[in-house]
Amino acid sequence: MDNEFVHIGPDDVLQFACGPHVPCFNQCCRDLNQFLTPYDIVRLKRHFGISYAELLERYTAQHVGPETGLPVVRLRQDPAKESICPFVTPGGCAVYENRPSSCRLYPVARAVSRNRETGVMTEHFAILKEPHCLGFGNDGGMTVRQWIENQGLVAYNRMNDLLMEIISLKNQSAPGPLDFKSARAFHMACYDLGSFREKVFDTGEFESADFDDALLRKAKDDDGALLKVSLGWLKKMLFGETVDKPYRK
Numbered sequence: 001m002d003n004e005f006v007h008i009g010p011d012d013v014l015q016f017a018c019g020p021h022v023p024c025f026n027q028c029c030r031d032l033n034q035f036l037t038p039y040d041i042v043r044l045k046r047h048f049g050i051s052y053a054e055l056l057e058r059y060t061a062q063h064v065g066p067e068t069g070l071p072v073v074r075l076r077q078d079p080a081k082e083s084i085c086p087f088v089t090p091g092g093c094a095v096y097e098n099r100p101s102s103c104r105l106y107p108v109a110r111a112v113s114r115n116r117e118t119g120v121m122t123e124h125f126a127i128l129k130e131p132h133c134l135g136f137g138n139d140g141g142m143t144v145r146q147w148i149e150n151q152g153l154v155a156y157n158r159m160n161d162l163l164m165e166i167i168s169l170k171n172q173s174a175p176g177p178l179d180f181k182s183a184r185a186f187h188m189a190c191y192d193l194g195s196f197r198e199k200v201f202d203t204g205e206f207e208s209a210d211f212d213d214a215l216l217r218k219a220k221d222d223d224g225a226l227l228k229v230s231l232g233w234l235k236k237m238l239f240g241e242t243v244d245k246p247y248r249k
Contacts, residue, residue: 005127028130030085034100036073041055041060064177110125112124121161166238185237189234190230201219201230
């Protein structure tokens with residue numbers, strides 16, 4: 001049986017459970033091509049307590065997305081070891097509290113569409129059913145909306161949607177790969193916040209008037225706030241866009 005996507009609404013009930021009691025436990029952590037969002041990187045950096053440069057070097061690989069032409073980061077896996085996630089253990093995920101958003105969301109798939117006139121983003125959901133997954137039909141019985149709350153995804157989704165705004169703008173105005181300078185700026189602002197803080201934020205190479213003063217103060221010590229600033233800076237630098245856009249939960 002091939003992978004199957006089944007449309008589901010935010011208030012439809014998801015009958016799914018996962019854990020050591022399910023025979024396929026940890027199977028979804030193998031044969032991965034796991035992409036990481038900027039907020040995934042922030043949370044993993046927080047988990048390990050290392051620099052962004054070290055995290056990226058130790059655990060990730062970078063390439064250019066064939067559809068977006070943008071630099072993307074994925075977890076580095078060893079094909080000789082079934083491309084297993086570097087964070088999986090026999091007892092489960094070693095970074096569970098800070099696991100990536102796609103792991104939290106599984107088996108739900110989420111997409112967003114952005115209204116070109118209003119900028120408002122709307123969510124769409126589907127269930128991914130894979131042959132190896134035996135979690136369906138088990139105890140669960142929560143709606144998709146409840147699942148997102150239960151899995152700690154609200155903060156992840158809001159941050160990921162900031163990136164989706166940039167991707168949408170890029171696809172509309174500049175299809176194809178970025179030039180070298182823009183690609184480096186994109187990678188720095190999205191993934192290497194240590195360099196962004198050192199080269200841009202701390203030196204004031206952006207218009208601070210475009211950002212809320214409270215956010216700027218918080219960003220000095222909080223990497224989640226710093227990511228909001230870096231993505232806002234990137235959006236304005238690449239496309240001349242203002243920082244804030246409407247958002248629909």
